Amino acid sequence: MPVFFALLSLCANALLIILFLLVAAFLVYCLYIKYIHVNYDYIPGPPRDSFLLGHAPTFLGATKTDKTIHDKLLEWAEIYGPVYRVNILHYVSLCVSCPEATKEILMSPKYPKDKQVYKKLFYLFGERFFGNGLVTAQDHELWYKQRRIMDPAFSSLYLRGLMGTFNERADKLMDKLGEIADNNVQANMLHLLNCVTMDVISKVAFGVDLDLLNKSSPFPKAVETCLKGMVFYVRDIFFQFNPKNRGYVNEVKAAARLLRTTGAQWIQKRKLAMQNGEDVPKDILTMIIKTAAAEENMTEEDEEFMLDNFVTFFIAGQETTANQLAFCVMELGRHPDILEKAKKEVDDVIGMKQDISYDDLGKLVYLSQVLKETLRIYPTAPGTSRYIPESMVLDGIRVPGGVTCFFSSYVTGRMEKFFRDPLTFDPDRFHPDAPKPYYCYYPFALGPRSCLGKNFAQMEAKVVMAKLLQRFDFSLAPGETFDILDTGTLRPKSGVVCSITHRNYTN
Template sequence: MDLWQGLLICLHRATVCLLIVLLCLFLAYLCYIHYLHLKFDHIPGPPRDSFLFGHDPSLQKSMEGNKMLHGKFLEWSEMYGPIIRINVFYRVSVLVTHPEAVKEFLMSPKYPKDPYTYDLLFNLFGKRFLGRGLLTDTDHQHWYMQRRVMDPFFSHSYLVGLMDVFNEKAEHLMEKLRELSDGETPVGMHSKMNCVTLEVITTVAFGMQLNLLDGTESPFPQAISMILKGMTQYIRKPYMQYMPWHWKFVKEVRDALELLHATGKQCIEERKKAVENGEDVPKDILTHILKSAEKEGEYNDSLMLDNFITFFIAGQETTASLISFTIMELTRQPEITAKLQAEVDEVVGMKRDITAEDIGRLQYLNQVLKETLRLYPPGPGTSRWLSEDMAIEGIKIPGGVSVIFNTYTMGRMAKFFDDPLTFDPERFNPNAPKPYYCYFPFTLGAHSCLGQVFAQMEAKVILCKFLQRFEFQLMPGQTYEILDTGTLRPRDGVVCTLTPRS
C-alpha cells in the first residue's frame, strides 16, 4: 500500500511540475508576444483582433466562402497606407505597397526570399514537396547556380525553337474545340487550358506524351489540383496535419505528391540510363539538366526531382489561368474582342502555324495580356526577408521581419491606376507611361520568374488561334470571381459556348 501511495504522490508531483513548466512557457510566450507588440506597434495597421491571435481571425474570415486574402490586403492598404503591420500569433509581417520599396527589395539581390514562407514549402504535410528547387531556394548562391543551369533553356533563341510544339498542341486543342462549337455545348475553358498547358510543359521539359486532349485518362490534372489546394491550406494552417478530422484530406494531398515524385524519379532514372548508354534522347530540359549536373557538383538527384515537381506544377497552372482569365474578361468586352480579332486577321490571317515574328507583331494582344495580369495575376505576390533595421516612407521597420509585396493589391489601387477596376489594355500601349514598380506579375529583378517569356509566348499562340477560329460567350450562371489555390484561377472554370467564326 505504501508503494502505491508513493507512486501516486510522485505522479501527482510530476503532474504539478509539468503544469508549472507549461504555465511558465505560456507566460514566457505571452511576454514574447508583448515584446513584439512594443517593437512593431509604431507601424500603422488595423487593430488586432486579439492579443494572442493578432489579425488571424480577420484573415481567416476574409477567406470564408472561397473569398481571397488579397482582397483584405487591398482593403487594409487603402485604409492604413503603404506600410502595414500584420500580426499572426508570434509572427509579424509588413505589407508594403510603396513603389520605391518594391524597387529596392525586388531589384536588389541583398534581400533574400522570406525563409519562413519558402522553407515551409520544402515539405508538404511531412512529405518533401518543392525542396530546394528554383522556386523555393533561399540561399542566393545555391539559387544562382540553379538559375545558371536553367537560363539557356529559357533564352529567346531556344524558345523560338519551341514554336512547333506550341503550334502543334494549340492546333490539337482547336480541333477538339471545333467538335464542341455548336453554340450550345458547355465547354470548360480553364479545364481545357490546363490540359493543353500541361501537355506543352511535359513535352518540352520531360519528353512525356500525356494525350490529355484525346481523353486519355490521366491522374496528373487532379493530382496537381489537389497539391495546390493542400499547399494553400498548409501555408495557412500547417498544424492541420495533426488534427484527425483533416487526415483524409492530408492523405489525398500526400498521395498526389507521391504520384508526382514516383513519376519524376522514373523519368530521371530512365533518362540517365539512356544518356549513359549513348541512346538518342530528346533535347529537352531534363536532358539539359542532366548534362549540366555533371559540371555542378551540388546538382544531385534530389534537386532534379525538386525542379521536376516545380516545373510540373508551376509550368502549367499559371499559364492556363492567364489564358482562362483573358477569355473570361473578353466575354464582357465585345469591342476589345473585335479589335483583337481584327489584329489576328491582319497579322496571321488563316495561317495554321504562327511564327515568332507573328507573335512580335501582335501588339494589341500583348497589351490585353498585360492588362489581364494587372487585374488577375496568377502569382499575386512575393515576399523578402529584412534582416536589418531600415526606414520605409519615414517609418522604421525593425530587422528580422518578412516584407510582403502584392501585385494584385497594387494593380487594383487608384493611386497607381486610374479607374483600376476597368479593363483597359491602352494602359499598356507602347506610348503610355510605364507603371512605376507597382506592377510585377512575374516579380522583378534577379528572382523574376524564369518562365515568363515561355508562358507569354505559349499564351499568345493559343489565344491567337482561339480568336482566329471562334466566337464565344460565357454560360449563364458563370461569375467573374477569383479562386485562390496558392495561385489565382477563375472560380467557375470559364464555361463558355463556342461558335465558329465566319
C-alpha cells in the same frame, strides 16, 4: 499500499511540475509576443483579431470560405498606407505597396526569399514537395547555381525552336473546341486550357506526350490538390492536427508523391538515354540532370534535388499560364468591343495561316496588351516576399531588421493611385506609347528572382489565344460568375464556361 500511495504522490507531483512548466512557458511566450507588439506597433496596421493569434483568424477565415485574402490586403493598404504591419503569433510581416521600396528590395539580391513561407513549401504535410528547387531556394549561391544552368533552356534561340510544339498543342485544343462547337455543348475553358498547358510543359520540358485533351490522367487533379493543400498548410498551422482533416491531408500527400514518383521515372529514363549516347533535347529535364551532375558524387539528396526542380517546373510551367488564359477569355467575353479589336488584329497579322511564327508574335501588339491587362487585374501568382535582415527605412518608416516584407501585384494592380479606374479592363493602359507602370506591376516578380519562364509563358499564351480568336467565336454561359478562387495561385472560380461556335468568314 504505502508504496502505491507514494508512487501516486510522485506521479501527481510530476504532473504538477509539468503543468507548472507548461503554464510558465505559455506566460513567457505571451511576454515575448507583448515584446514584439511593443517593438513594432508604431508601424501602422489593422487591429489584431486577438492578442495571441494576431491577424491569423482573418487569413484562416478567408481560406475556409474560398475568399481571396488579397482583397483584404488591398483594403488594408487603402486604409493603413503603403507600408503596414500584420501579426501572426510572434511573427511580424510588412505589406509593401510603395514603388520605391518595391524597387529597392525586389531588385536587389541581398534580400533573400522569406524563410518562413518558402521553408514551409519544402514539405507539404510532411511529404517533400518543392524542396530546394529554383523557386524556393533561399541561399543565393544555391539559387544562382541552378539558375545559371537552367538559363539555356529559356534562351531566345531555344524558345524560337518551341514554336512548332506551341502550334501543335494549340491545334489539338482547337480540334477539341471544334468538336464542342459541332456538338453544340458548352466548354469549361479553364479545364481545357489546363490540359493544353500541361501538355505543352510535359512535351517541351520533359519530352513526354500526355495528350490530356484526349486521354484521362491523374496529373491535373494532383496539381490542383497539391496547390489547394499548400494554402491550408501555409496559412493554418493547426490544420494537419485536426482529426477531421486527416483524410484530406492524406489525399494531398498522395498527390505530392504521385508527382515526385512520376518525376523520378521520367528523370531515370532520360539519364539512361544520356548515358547511352542518344541525342536528347536541351530541355528543362536535361538541365535538371546537368544541375545534379555538377556535383562530384551523387547522393540521395542530389536525387531528391532533381525531383524538387521537376515538381517546380511541372507546376509553375502550366498552372499560372492556364489561369491567365482562362481569365483572358472571361474578360474578352465580358467586353465584346475589346474582343472584336483583338480578333481584327489576329486577322490582319495571322489571316488564315495554320501555323503562327515567332515573328508573328511580335506583331500581335494589341493581344499583348490584352494579356498584360489580364495579369494586372488577375495576377495568377499574386505575390512574393523577402526577408529584411537589417534595419532600413521604407516610405519614411524605420523598419527593424528581422521582418518579412510581402509584395502583392494584386494589391498594387487594383489601386486607384497607380491605375485610374482600376477595376475597368482596359488594354490601352499597356499601349506602347502609354507611360509604363513604375514598380507597381510585377506579375512575374522583379529583379534577379523574377520568373525564369516569363517569356516561355507569354509566347505560349499568345499562340493559344491567337488561334482561339482566329477560329472561334465564344460567349460566356448565362449566369457565369466572375469570382476568384485562391489556391495559392489565382484562378476563375466558375471555370469560365462558354458557348463555342466556328467563325464565319463568308461575306
